[in-house]
Structures are given as structure tokens and as C-alpha cells.
Amino acid sequence: MAKERELDLVEIVPNTRPPVVKIMDYGKYQYQKAKEAQQQKSNQKKTEVKGLRIGLKTDDHDVEVRRKQAEKFLAAGNKVKIEIRLKGREKAHQPLARETLQKFVDSIAVANKIEQEVKRFPGGFNVIITPA
DSSP: OHHHHTOEEEEEETTSSSOEEEEEOHHHHHHHHHHHHHHHHHHSOOOOEEEEEEETTOOHHHHHHHHHHHHHHHHTTOEEEEEEEOOGGGGGOHHHHHHHHHHHHHHOOSOEEEEEEEEEETTEEEEEEEEO
16 A cells, blocks of 8 residues: 555554554654654753852952843843852962852842752852752
């Protein structure tokens, strides 16, 4: 029957008795499956990691601006990586930097959770937070 209609005989469920087959145009079937996969891929939400940098001596107003930026990023559904950079002699005050970073994270009003705890890196400390 498939040859008469110039179509393909496609095995749908091979593990049953008798196996389930369907007469169809296999090229068209593959094309539709590829279109569905592309559609599902385009519907996925992509999360970005937005970065904020503060310093140990950053002024209160500037910290407030960074806090508002972080809240905006979290409200949009993005992850936020907050870094505190230490320069020169500031590297001797690591506990103060860690405390400042933790205080900054606690001041963010938008509900969030810490994905990666405060972690040391060569230039200072960083933390990654996600919307809750």
C-alpha cells in the first residue's frame, strides 16, 4: 500500500506485538519533528548572570545605586554575581570585605537565595544570588 501511494512505511512502536507502523512521507515527518524541536528550544527561558562590582570604600549612595540595579536584575529573573574588589592594602582587610559583601546581599529587598556562597578569588570576594 505504501509503494502504491509512493510513501514510506514508518515503524512507530517496534516493541509491541504486532509492531505499530504508519504510512507517511518520512521526509515531511522529519521536517515537522525538527520544527517542533526548534520551537521548544526558542520557548526556553534563558537566564543570564549579571555582574555588579563594588569596592571596599564605595560610598553609601553608590552602594544604594548598585543595590537597586541588583533588585532590577533579580526582578527580571536573572542571576546576579556581586564582586567586591580589593586593591593594594585593602587586601589586608579581608574579613571587613567579606562582611561588607554579606551586608550588601542582606540589604537587597527582592526575595533571593544564595546560589554560591561568598567565595575568595584573587582580586577579592564574590557571591552569586538567584531570584527566589
